[in-house]
Amino acid sequence: MTLKQIIEGTDTRSGRLFDYFIQLLIVYSLITFSVSTLPDLSDATREFLFISQVVTVTIFTIEYLLRIFVADKKRGYVFSFYGVVDLLAILPFYMTLAVDLRAIRIIRLLRLFRLLKMARYSKAVERYRIAFKEIKEELIIFFSATCFLIYVSAVGIYYFENAVQPEQFTSIFHSLWWAVATLTTVGYGDVVPVTLGGKIFTFFILMVGLSIVAIPAGLLASALQDASRDIMEKSE
Amino acid sequence: MTLKQIIEGTDTRSGRLFDYFIQLLIVYSLITFSVSTLPDLSDATREFLFISQVVTVTIFTIEYLLRIFVADKKRGYVFSFYGVVDLLAILPFYMTLAVDLRAIRIIRLLRLFRLLKMARYSKAVERYRIAFKEIKEELIIFFSATCFLIYVSAVGIYYFENAVQPEQFTSIFHSLWWAVATLTTVGYGDVVPVTLGGKIFTFFILMVGLSIVAIPAGLLASALQDASRDIMEKSE
Amino acid sequence: MTLKQIIEGTDTRSGRLFDYFIQLLIVYSLITFSVSTLPDLSDATREFLFISQVVTVTIFTIEYLLRIFVADKKRGYVFSFYGVVDLLAILPFYMTLAVDLRAIRIIRLLRLFRLLKMARYSKAVERYRIAFKEIKEELIIFFSATCFLIYVSAVGIYYFENAVQPEQFTSIFHSLWWAVATLTTVGYGDVVPVTLGGKIFTFFILMVGLSIVAIPAGLLASALQDASRDIMEKSE
Amino acid sequence: MTLKQIIEGTDTRSGRLFDYFIQLLIVYSLITFSVSTLPDLSDATREFLFISQVVTVTIFTIEYLLRIFVADKKRGYVFSFYGVVDLLAILPFYMTLAVDLRAIRIIRLLRLFRLLKMARYSKAVERYRIAFKEIKEELIIFFSATCFLIYVSAVGIYYFENAVQPEQFTSIFHSLWWAVATLTTVGYGDVVPVTLGGKIFTFFILMVGLSIVAIPAGLLASALQDASRDIMEKSE
Numbered sequence: 055m056t057l058k059q060i061i062e063g064t065d066t067r068s069g070r071l072f073d074y075f076i077q078l079l080i081v082y083s084l085i086t087f088s089v090s091t092l093p094d095l096s097d098a099t100r101e102f103l104f105i106s107q108v109v110t111v112t113i114f115t116i117e118y119l120l121r122i123f124v125a126d127k128k129r130g131y132v133f134s135f136y137g138v139v140d141l142l143a144i145l146p147f148y149m150t151l152a153v154d155l156r157a158i159r160i161i162r163l164l165r166l167f168r169l170l171k172m173a174r175y176s177k178a179v180e181r182y183r184i185a186f187k188e189i190k191e192e193l194i195i196f197f198s199a200t201c202f203l204i205y206v207s208a209v210g211i212y213y214f215e216n217a218v219q220p221e222q223f224t225s226i227f228h229s230l231w232w233a234v235a236t237l238t239t240v241g242y243g244d245v246v247p248v249t250l251g252g253k254i255f256t257f258f259i260l261m262v263g264l265s266i267v268a269i270p271a272g273l274l275a276s277a278l279q280d281a282s283r284d285i286m287e288k289s290e
Numbered sequence: 291m292t293l294k295q296i297i298e299g300t301d302t303r304s305g306r307l308f309d310y311f312i313q314l315l316i317v318y319s320l321i322t323f324s325v326s327t328l329p330d331l332s333d334a335t336r337e338f339l340f341i342s343q344v345v346t347v348t349i350f351t352i353e354y355l356l357r358i359f360v361a362d363k364k365r366g367y368v369f370s371f372y373g374v375v376d377l378l379a380i381l382p383f384y385m386t387l388a389v390d391l392r393a394i395r396i397i398r399l400l401r402l403f404r405l406l407k408m409a410r411y412s413k414a415v416e417r418y419r420i421a422f423k424e425i426k427e428e429l430i431i432f433f434s435a436t437c438f439l440i441y442v443s444a445v446g447i448y449y450f451e452n453a454v455q456p457e458q459f460t461s462i463f464h465s466l467w468w469a470v471a472t473l474t475t476v477g478y479g480d481v482v483p484v485t486l487g488g489k490i491f492t493f494f495i496l497m498v499g500l501s502i503v504a505i506p507a508g509l510l511a512s513a514l515q516d517a518s519r520d521i522m523e524k525s526e
Numbered sequence: 527m528t529l530k531q532i533i534e535g536t537d538t539r540s541g542r543l544f545d546y547f548i549q550l551l552i553v554y555s556l557i558t559f560s561v562s563t564l565p566d567l568s569d570a571t572r573e574f575l576f577i578s579q580v581v582t583v584t585i586f587t588i589e590y591l592l593r594i595f596v597a598d599k600k601r602g603y604v605f606s607f608y609g610v611v612d613l614l615a616i617l618p619f620y621m622t623l624a625v626d627l628r629a630i631r632i633i634r635l636l637r638l639f640r641l642l643k644m645a646r647y648s649k650a651v652e653r654y655r656i657a658f659k660e661i662k663e664e665l666i667i668f669f670s671a672t673c674f675l676i677y678v679s680a681v682g683i684y685y686f687e688n689a690v691q692p693e694q695f696t697s698i699f700h701s702l703w704w705a706v707a708t709l710t711t712v713g714y715g716d717v718v719p720v721t722l723g724g725k726i727f728t729f730f731i732l733m734v735g736l737s738i739v740a741i742p743a744g745l746l747a748s749a750l751q752d753a754s755r756d757i758m759e760k761s762e
Numbered sequence: 763m764t765l766k767q768i769i770e771g772t773d774t775r776s777g778r779l780f781d782y783f784i785q786l787l788i789v790y791s792l793i794t795f796s797v798s799t800l801p802d803l804s805d806a807t808r809e810f811l812f813i814s815q816v817v818t819v820t821i822f823t824i825e826y827l828l829r830i831f832v833a834d835k836k837r838g839y840v841f842s843f844y845g846v847v848d849l850l851a852i853l854p855f856y857m858t859l860a861v862d863l864r865a866i867r868i869i870r871l872l873r874l875f876r877l878l879k880m881a882r883y884s885k886a887v888e889r890y891r892i893a894f895k896e897i898k899e900e901l902i903i904f905f906s907a908t909c910f911l912i913y914v915s916a917v918g919i920y921y922f923e924n925a926v927q928p929e930q931f932t933s934i935f936h937s938l939w940w941a942v943a944t945l946t947t948v949g950y951g952d953v954v955p956v957t958l959g960g961k962i963f964t965f966f967i968l969m970v971g972l973s974i975v976a977i978p979a980g981l982l983a984s985a986l987q988d989a990s991r992d993i994m995e996k997s998e
Contacts, residue, residue: 243480
């Protein structure tokens with residue numbers, strides 16, 4: 055009974071300590087993961103990173119097994135969202151031991167699932183989840199409108215710029231990249247219209263685009279405030 | 291009677307299937323259109339794209355004729371918004387068969403009208419239409435204010451930068467491009483003020499500009515929420 | 527009495543025609559002004575532009591004199607906002623005839639005052655004026671906060687980047703330009719931090735800056751909506 | 763009693779004059795500080811700047827001592843927020859006299875604390891403080907979400923771009939800089955994805971990112987309006 059309280063609960067002091075320990079370990083494992091991508095690491099560092107990796111995965115494995123052991127409905131936990139996340143957080147490591155080294159690159163990316171383990175401890179996630187759910191329909195509408203706008207922009211700029219800059223605006227697909235960078239106002243400057251028609255077209259597409267691309271932030275801000283209010287009222 | 295239900299209605303299973311089929315075909319025809327702009331396509335691909343083109347236009351033509359056949363007021367459909375759109379979605383193809391090849395470029399652009407066919411099936415369009423209508427007057431005010439601001443920015447930066455960068459800020463018209471890229475915060479970086487006066491002017495114009503350019507997003511976001519509420523209340 | 531109605535009123539048909547004529551002339555004079563900045567103009571074009579200039583200024587002068595003639599309180603009109611604007615719209619031309627040609631450049635800029643003549647006919651201006659007035663205090667607070675933030679950013683980046691990029695971040699004054707371009711998210715890319723410290727500093731300053739720089743747009747959007755509502759209620 | 767009123771109060775004319783004098787001196791000292799970073803200053807200018815520095819610090823020191831002298835609870839003032847700020851505004855100067863010249867650079871940066879002295883006289887600060895406090899929790903949630911998103915973006919782009927641009931996207935740490943510049947839409951253009959995968963990834967991360975990064979501005983704008991209303995109601 056005590057073990058269950060420590061692992062699943064946050065009421066006891068040991069339970070909170072266990073939670074903090076796991077969170078710290080997630081952050082630590084992500085830092086070592088990031089460090090491991092640095093070039094020109096010494097052999098000593100590489101070895102240290104590998105040992106860190108083995109230790110953290112071992113602890114996460116023990117945690118996973120304990121959570122199964124402690125769960126009232128073992129099957130329920132294994133197939134629950136966090137059950138799958140906990141498994142995915144350790145699986146990539148065991149897979150890199152088993153399979154050919156060439157495929158490692160993409161498998162190592164799966165370590166990012168450890169970030170999702172973090173979600174269990176975050177109040178922010180719950181709030182975002184509620185906020186997103188509330189405005190799901192509007193976000194889908196916005197997303198399709200944005201895709202529509204980006205496609206139209208790409209076709210338009212392709213017709214204006216292709217003849218003059220065939221290397222930058224080779225096809226509609228190439229022009230899509232310009233459309234994304236421009237309508238989000240990122241504007242890297244690697245692809246820029248130079249024709250008069252292309253520049254006037256950019257002006258009009260931006261006038262329309264700015265109104266549409268910035269919408270979800272406004273929607274999400276007000277939904278997030280509503281979610282906060284709801285949560286505060288419940289906790290009272 | 292059954293044919294009418296299939297083509298115009300969404301109540302029957304066949305009606306929904308017909309709708310999905312047309313939507314899929316629109317997306318397919320836009321993808322092949324985009325692919326056809328890629329350079330260095332093999333002859334086999336070009337041929338495949340042309341056949342795709344013939345098939346989709348044939349189906350759209352049959353759809354158009356069926357819609358006329360099925361409509362209660364044939365004249366009304368032909369001159370309605372979607373009637374015109376349906377015609378424009380197939381016309382460019384027949385025109386490219388008839389007229390000289392040199393003019394093709396701009397006519398091919400008309401294929402974009404197929405995107406508008408999509409609007410018939412989209413709930414988003416209706417919502418945006420209501421939202422835009424509600425804040426039409428504010429958007430016009432905003433648009434004139436933005437044009438005013440862009441013109442003033444262009445004149446100002448022309449006087450500061452023309453002497454030092456005559457190739458970038460050749461005339462007020464050339465400076466307008468800088469004004470658009472800067473006030474929308476895209477900032478490509480292809481045209482940048484270098485004089486002290488030009489930089490200080492940019493600071494002040496941005497302080498005023500940021501407040502104005504971002505307004506329509508806020509207006510549209512709240513109008514879109516109102517529109518959603520209205521639609522939800524109606525459907526209850 | 528009729529002349530007064532034509533010039534000052536908008537009730538009669540002649541009055542509206544007079545207004546449209548003046549507005550058209552303003553736009554025309556601004557276009558010729560912009561064209562006159564183009565390089566490599568032919569002598570014929572230059573002559574045409576000068577004659578255009580003479581004609582428009584003559585008409586604006588007649589308009590100005592008529593407005594004085596027609597006004598109930600002549601002194602009141604001359605020293606009113608629009609009286610001064612009307613004078614400033616014609617004065618630069620007479621000054622360029624009188625004074626040395628070298629100073630022309632800055633005097634020609636004064637032609638922009640013709641844009642302000644336009645304000646008389648614009649409903650947008652009234653609405654923006656009300657909206658700005660309502661949130662004047664917040665905008666001042668925002669403006670001082672932005673200036674504060676830009677200064678702090680410039681000092682910070684100067685200390686991080688000066689040693690490595692002495693030509694880009696020569697002094698705090700030079701760094702201010704980077705701060706303006708970054709905090710407004712324009713990001714031209716002409717001045718970019720390269721040190722680790724400078725990059726981390728940029729991250730934190732942007733986290734704070736984004737929250738502050740985008741505020742006035744939100745304030746202005748809601749104030750503009752309030753102003754619209756007030757005006758609509760009045761007109762009912 | 764009079765001295766206390768002059769230094770701490772704003773009711774008397776002398777009190778207000780004292781406040782304006784100190785504010786002017788802060789601005790003056792920050793300008794001379796900025797000027798002192800300019801390269802190629804003449805010896806005369808350097809000397810003038812040093813004397814300015816001595817004079818302002820002397821006055822600030824007198825002000826600090828007077829504030830201690832005048833305070834009801836001397837200890838309370840010294841350890842209060844503004845007491846510490848007043849001390850930090852003069853300390854760097856005395857330290858540069860005492861310690862080795864090499865460390866000067868970072869100590870000079872501490873002069874920025876003089877800006878905080880300014881806060882005492884600003885109504886804006888109070889309002890921002892209230893607004894920030896009200897939405898503190900949301901801002902923390904937003905900040906962790908942004909950090910999360912930036913980290914995920916950096917990991918993603920590292921996997922797409924590292925092979926093609928090993929010098930730009932050397933490690934996850936190097937990719938973080940791209941993630942910051944992109945998600946804030948600054949888009950300097952010094953690091954740009956070139957692979958198809960990287961570009962598509964950028965599109966999706968921007969679609970999610972724009973909704974999240976722009977949230978705090980919306981929250982802060984409405985909190986600031988609430989704060990203004992509260993303050994106005996209190997002053998009535």
